[in-house]
Amino acid sequence: MTSIEINEVTNVSSKAEMTAGASGFANTVGDAAxxxxxxxxxxxxxxxxxVLTNVSFTVNKAEVIGLLxxxxxxxxxxxxxxxxxVQPDQGELVWDGKPVQFNSREVSANYGVETIFQDSALxxxxxxxxNIFMGREIRNRFGFMDLRQMREIxxxxxxxxxxxxxxxxxxxxxxxxxxxxxxxxxxxxxxxFKRSLLVLDxxxxxxAVRATEALFDYLRHxxxxxxxxxxxxxxxxxAYRICDRFVVMSRGRTILKAAKSETSIEELTxxxxxx
Ligand SMILES: Nc1ncnc2c1ncn2[C@@H]1O[C@H](COP(=O)(O)OP(=O)(O)OP(=O)(O)O)[C@@H](O)[C@H]1O
Ligand SMILES: [Mg+2]
Numbered sequence: 001m002t003s004i005e006i007n008e009v010t011n012v013s014s015k016a017e018m019t020a021g022a023s024g025f026a027n028t029v030g031d032a033a034x035x036x037x038x039x040x041x042x043x044x045x046x047x048x049x050x051v052l053t054n055v056s057f058t059v060n061k062a063e064v065i066g067l068l069x070x071x072x073x074x075x076x077x078x079x080x081x082x083x084x085x086v087q088p089d090q091g092e093l094v095w096d097g098k099p100v101q102f103n104s105r106e107v108s109a110n111y112g113v114e115t116i117f118q119d120s121a122l123x124x125x126x127x128x129x130x131n132i133f134m135g136r137e138i139r140n141r142f143g144f145m146d147l148r149q150m151r152e153i154x155x156x157x158x159x160x161x162x163x164x165x166x167x168x169x170x171x172x173x174x175x176x177x178x179x180x181x182x183x184x185x186x187x188x189x190x191x192x193f194k195r196s197l198l199v200l201d202x203x204x205x206x207x208a209v210r211a212t213e214a215l216f217d218y219l220r221h222x223x224x225x226x227x228x229x230x231x232x233x234x235x236x237x238x239a240y241r242i243c244d245r246f247v248v249m250s251r252g253r254t255i256l257k258a259a260k261s262e263t264s265i266e267e268l269t270x271x272x273x274x275x
Contacts, residue, residue, distance in 0.1 A: 030096045030097060032061050032062070032226070034061075034096055034097045035058045035059060035060050035061070035094070035096075035097075036059050036060060036061050036095070036096060036196060036197060036228050037058070037059040037082070037093065037094070037095055037096075037197060037228075038056075038057075038058050038059075038092075038093070038094040039055055039056055039057055039058075039078075039081075039082070039091070039092075039093060040056050040091055040092040040093075040094065041054045041055070041056055041090065041091040041092070042054070042055040042056070042078070042081060042088045042090070042091035042092075042093075043055075043088060043089050043090040043091055044074075044077055044081065044086065044088050044089055044252075045089055050252050051074050051077050051252050052074050052077055052078060052081070052088070052252045053252045053253050054091075054253065055074070055078060055091070055249070055252070055253070055254055056091075056254070057247045057254060057257055059197065059228050059230060060228065061226055061227075061228060062223050062224075062225075062226045062227065062228060063223065063228055063244040063245060064219055064223055064228070064229045064230075064231060064242055064243045064244050064245075065228070065229070065230045065231070065243060065244070065245050065246070065247060066231055066233065066239035066240075066242075066243030066245070066246040066247070067079075067230055067231065067232045067247050067249070068232075068233070068234075068236065068239060068246060068247070068248045068249070068268060068271075068272050069248055069249035069250055069272060070250065070272055070273065070275060072251075073249040073250055073251065073252070073275075074249050074251070074252040075201070075232045075249060076117075076118050076201055076232070078249070079115065079117070079118075079199055079201045079230070079232060080117075081093075081102075082102070082108065082113060082115070082197075082199055082230070083102070083105055083108045083109075083113055083115040083117075083199060084102030084103060084104045084105045084106070084107050084108035084109075084113075085104075085105055085117075087102075087103065095111050109195070111195075111196070112195035112196030112197055113195065113196070113197045113199060114190045114193055114195055114197070114198050114199070115190065115198075115199040115200075115201070116183075116186045116187055116189075116190045116198075116199070116200045116201060116203050117186075117201050118201040118202050118232075122134075122174050122182055122185060122186060123174065124173065124174050124175030125173065125174075125175060126173070126174060127170060127171050127172060127173060127174070128154060128158065128167065128169075128170045128171070128172050128174060128177075128185050128188075129147075129150050129151045129153075129154035129155075129170035129171065130150070131174050131185055131189065132150070132153075132154050132157065132170075132185065132188055132189045132192060133150045133153075133154070133189075134189075136193065137150065138150050138153075150170075151170050151171070153192070154170035154188075155169075155170045157188045157191065157192045158170060158188060167181055167184070167185075178206075179206045180206035180207050180208060180211070182206075183203060183205075183206045183207055184207060184211055186203075187200070187203055187215060191218060195227075196227055196228065197227070197228050197229070197230070198219070198222060198227070198228070198229040198230075199229070199230045199232075200229065200230070200231050200232065201232045202232050202233055202234065203215060203231070203233075204233060204235060204238060205233075205234070205235075212238070216238075216241065216242045219231070219242055220242070223244075231243060236265055236268050236269055236272065237265065239268070240260070240265050240268065243260065244259065244260055245257070245258065245259050245260065246258050246259075246260070246263060246268060248268065248271045248272055250271075250275035251275065255271055255275065256268075256271045
């Protein structure tokens with residue numbers, strides 16, 4: 001995988017090199033006590049609707065945050081804000097102690113945010129391997145795509161990281177996959193290009209039990225390396241198993257922020273369902 005990491009670094013801005021480091025990992029980001037990401041009073045309005053109102057919370061280094069809430073609570077909008085797809089009307093993002101503006105997905109990616117969107121954008125008419133490397137293709141020294149290398153890495157990622165049920169070849173067209181398998185390809189892509197913060201918007205809703213377990217093992221592995229994740233899920237039992245802290249949203253506001261030791265599945269269920 002070394003060549004990939006080198007390829008990555010040549011593509012990113014000097015800022016990202018500072019934050020992501022030569023290996024693409026976040027271990028070089030600031031000191032461990034400075035939060036990785038702080039959201040401060042984030043507001044977003046669509047027309048007459050306040051979709052996010054004064055949303056503030058912190059993502060520390062080496063932790064998994066569960067972002068919970070009922071349908072329409074604003075979770076995906078917040079995920080898009082963190083990944084630079086949506087710009088807040090008010091409020092501030094602070095990355096590793098410094099205010100930042102994530103004006104596009106590229107900018108957030110350069111800081112080290114990797115996102116799996118709820119409606120993940122894959123191209124049906126392309127292979128799994130091409131989808132994993134979409135927009136970040138490996139090229140040889142003549143500038144041509146190195147399809148062989150991308151296939152090899154994709155095969156490895158599929159085998160070792162996400163162990164997707166029923167996917168045996170990186171050459172399979174994504175259009176021929178089930179919803180859950182597509183989701184797993186999106187996860188494989190995010191996992192391969194992992195940086196400091198992995199944001200997953202309902203990744204397990206269509207995943208088989210084994211693939212969910214593999215993903216959770218992976219999130220634990222990232223945490224052990226000092227990296228952080230935000231997991232959006234409707235499955236509170238899943239959330240409770242894997243997350244260190246919880247942020248519950250209701251109608252665009254945070255209604256509970258608690259460490260795992262300070263709350264229970266019962267309380268989370270009550271907050272999510274009653275709002
Ligand atoms: N681009 C948009 N334009 C107008 N309204 C939007 C837009 N995106 C989201 N909304 C509205 O914002 C609210 C929050 O939506 P969002 O997708 O963030 O919720 P969610 O918590 O992710 O819900 P779910 O659990 O169903 O995925 C909803 O009322 C939705 O209709
Ligand atoms: Mg959503």
